[in-house]
């Protein structure tokens with residue numbers, strides 16, 4: 542007991558001191574001034590907000606998504622807010638050739654790249670898994686394979702600039718949540734790919750940081766429309782979320798949790814009390830409000846409708 546007290550108390554003190562000092566914030570917006578940044582999925586939501594923050598910080602911005610009209614407006618606003626430059630490329634990330642084309646555009650128009658922010662996600666449904674394997678494949682292409690393709694194409698430029706890769710993921714990429722089966726699969730895949738790649742960068746002394754962003758529920762239009770009615774969780778503000786991502790990226794953090802308390806603390810239960818965490822997660826859902834069978838997506842295991 543004496544031995545335990547003698548060693549455990551100083552050890553805990555050391556851990557607390559380390560946590561306190563390493564959490565000190567030394568982010569300055571100037572860190573991103575003049576940096577050449579790609580933001581995917583920036584026509585709306587968190588991506589759009591990241592573009593505006595980067596603009597205020599004076600970065601060179603290249604944004605992408607499918608909807609040209611929205612991208613045009615975001616670029617205009619970025620220029621008003623003070624971006625060093627702002628441009629867009631429109632197209633779909635279902636096509637890996639397009640993903641590579643976006644990176645090429647950074648090379649030709651910006652002459653290099655300092656930060657690659659991978660943020661886009663394809664549309665999915667919020668409900669029981671419906672057994673549509675084609676949808677899982679398509680979502681893996683958009684949410685995962687295009688991230689891989691862009692990383693591969695951007696790596697020579699990022700090595701040269703000793704830049705950063707930012708991967709926007711979710712609590713649903715760390716823990717099993719109900720009603721996000723295909724989406725969750727793509728987010729877990731990102732963790733596997735990028736955490737493994739980070740290890741290889743360290744072994745090879747490649748100075749390109751990888752920041753995996755673990756987000757809780759955020760108040761973007763698409764998320765609120767899909768899930769707000771079913772959740773007993775208040776969504777966090779997208780502009781603050783976007784700034785936290787950029788802060789974590791600029792500080793070259795390995796992982797980032799937003800909001801910290803609502804994401805990091807529940808995740809501490811994951812390895813030690815997984816069943817308790819699963820239970821707590823389920824208790825945040827209003828299951829009675831779930832539409833049992835959306836018209837075109839019969840729940841898994843049901844017989845096809847008789848003609």
Ligand SMILES: NC(=O)C1=CN([C@@H]2O[C@H](COP(=O)(O)OP(=O)(O)OC[C@H]3O[C@@H](n4cnc5c(N)ncnc54)[C@H](OP(=O)(O)O)[C@@H]3O)[C@@H](O)[C@H]2O)C=CC1
Pocket residue numbers: 581582583584585586587588605606607608609611632633634635659660661662663664683709710711712756757758759760761762763764
């Ligand atoms: N909002 C939330 O509660 C949470 C969000 N996240 C993560 O944050 C990130 C941003 O989410 P959020 O801002 O809510 O998403 P939004 O739905 O608001 O935006 C998604 C973006 O991706 C683009 N996009 C959609 N499909 C494609 C496609 N096929 N090819 C290229 N671009 C496409 C959209 O533009 P367009 O339609 O014009 O192509 C849009 O710009 C995502 O990675 C998401 O997983 C994580 C946890 C929670």
Ligand SMILES: CC(C)CCC[C@@H](C)[C@H]1CC[C@H]2[C@@H]3C(=O)C=C4C[C@@H](O)CC[C@]4(C)[C@H]3CC[C@]12C
Pocket residue numbers: 667711712713718721756757758763764765767768772774803807821822825
């Ligand atoms: C400890 C917990 C109770 C915390 C709960 C946090 C839960 C409720 C959070 C964590 C991750 C969130 C989902 C997400 O990542 C992305 C999307 C895509 C969007 O189009 C529709 C909403 C959806 C499904 C979010 C729904 C809310 C989720 C499950």
